[in-house]
Amino acid sequence: MPVQTHIAILGAGPGGYVAAIRAAQLGARVTVVERQALGGVCLNWGCISSKALLSVIELGDKLKKAGDLGLVLPEPARYDLARMVARKNKVVATLVKGIATLFKAWNIEVVEGQGELLDARTLDVTGSDGAQRKVQADAIIIATGSSWPQMAQFPIDGKQIITSKQALDLEIIPKRMVILGAGVEGCEFASLFSGLGTAVTVVELQPRVLPLEDEEVSTLMERELKKRGVTVRTGTTIKAVDRTANALAVAVADDTVVETDVLLISIGRGFHSHGIGLDRVGVALGMHGEVLVDERMETSVSGIYAIGDVVGKAMLAHVASAQGKVAVENILGYPSSINYDVIPAGIFTLPEVGRVGVTEKQARERAQAAGQNPDSAVLVGRFRHVALGKAQATGDTTGLFKVVADAESGKILGAHIVGAHAADLIHEAALAMECGVTVAQMAKMIHAHPTLAEGMMEAIEDVAGAAIHQVRKRGA
16 A cells, blocks of 8 residues: 555545544545535534524423422513524534535545546546546445335425435424324424424334333333423324325324324435446445445445445444444544444434433343243343432433343443433443443442432442332332
8 A cells, every 4th residue: 555545535424534534544545535525414414403493392391390499581582594504504504514624624624526436446527517537546435325215106396295314404393294204303393393383293114102112111201201292193004195285194094094294204214325336346235235344334346435324334323433433433443333232322312312221121032042941141220310319400301221231241231311411321332231230249339429310320339239229128
């Protein structure tokens, strides 16, 4: 390899831009090819955008409880969605500018346009003006991400039938909305628009909302959605949509019809692996179109790496960033890999969800598959927010801390939090799992009082039936 390795990165989302900066830190020359905007979907039309809007709803929820807390407001608050969206756009623009500043500081070259592999070391880039340019590099990283769903029976028009991209730019609060899909995205948007006063109906094919989460988390979240006025329809789907000029009639598979103004399609994403020349150079794809990679993030073609949503492992922004670092470090001779068993994640519903590791059901299934008695091999500790002094003081009493542990080793297999700041609080459990800390060792750690983090301490202690603020019969 040359003295200064040249790395070309196709895509500047949370995987691509982080990979670019890490590569520059390690002394590489870096060229990034991006067809839309720095920061990718996460920053521009996803994670940051949705959280900027949800933060306003969260504030509104607190104001609704102000009277109970002793704060008398002169008049009821109301939401100005256009101003919320304008602020969201300002937040996004600030962060995009921040990435551009970082790129400039690290001498990272940005080439705007649609990139395509010509061979294992060359990208052909077509700019918006049609001009073409070739980028040759010693190694190429594919970071093209994923795309919104395209379903023939529900053609996206951006007005009546929309994806999350259009939902984040609505400036008039819809009176009625049907959301197809009650996964992470669907539940987040149900929290957002129900908070704005929209009559929301969620339709989910699986028997419960958040079907990939722990069952207790799903049960609690469904209860909270219903308390917010959301109609939850699980175990069914939409079979047809009758479109008129002013409304939609959504036919659900159980022979009911829901009238709505907007249908939000929120049922997964497709991999951006086609149309970028992967077939031309022989990069192997999985059965769903994901790019296959090894633990070094290298594809089936030497010198071509792939990261982020397009590899289909854990479609999370922070995983893409971690994979970007791993790919670059391996390219430049620093062996690196990812522990996919310890990936914390946040769901920004109201209330929030934080999780890491396996669910209780998964832990018991693994124990049974290993020939163990799942009832004795897996231990579970729980603690509810309502018993926390800090939660009572702030009025954030809705929630649950849950810890799943291995009985023999005492190590944490999974942790799940529902409630205020859950996505922040989950990292204590994630660090413990990464370092192999046992529940007995965690229980010895003193937690500051009064804090919500005490809930994790109590749940850890409850694994052994020793939670101080948990009512438990003697000998139980």
